[in-house]
Amino acid sequence: MLIILPTVLYGGVSLLRLLTDPGSGYAENPLRQDLFRAGHAHAGVLLVLSLITLRYVDETSLSDGWKQFVRSSIPTSAIFLPAAFFFSVLSPDAAKPNAFIYLAYVGAVLLGAGLVTLGIGLLKGKNDA
Structure with a gap:
């Protein structure tokens, strides 16, 4: 998580640079x-x-393995989804997204699986294990 936050900050600074540079395209x-x-x-x-x-x-009442899955899948989706959007149009003259856009599907599946797993674990309750 501490690695992801600086990348979001860097992305914001990069967007600001692109907005203020007329030659960026x-x-x-x-x-x-x-x-x-x-x-x-x-x-x-x-x-x-x-x-x-x-x-x-x-x-949750999830096993340690499932807890680790939830702990990693949701933050990992925070890497894959934005990466798909950024890397799919790196070229300033891109007319359509390239194949990197498919990373968005990977991120969406990870996000959905992590959230559903967490939801099931919360619904089962800690004492129902």
Whole structure:
């Protein structure tokens, strides 16, 4: 988690640099603007979600292996989803996302699996194990 936060901060600074540099080509490519914005937003929101969900993992009746899965899958999705958005349009003249966009599916599956697993563990309760 402590590694992800500086990357979100770096992404924000990079976006600011692209916005203020007329030669960056950022303003001329709406697709790139949208996906960079989506990547930065997903990174921040998923980082906050990760911090919130980590607080609840030990309140579940999940086994140690499943707890570790939840602890790693949700923060990992905070890496894969934004990476898909950023890396899929690195070229300033990108007209469509490249194959890196498929990382978004990997991140979405990790996020969904982690949240469902956490939800099941919370519904079962700590004493029902």
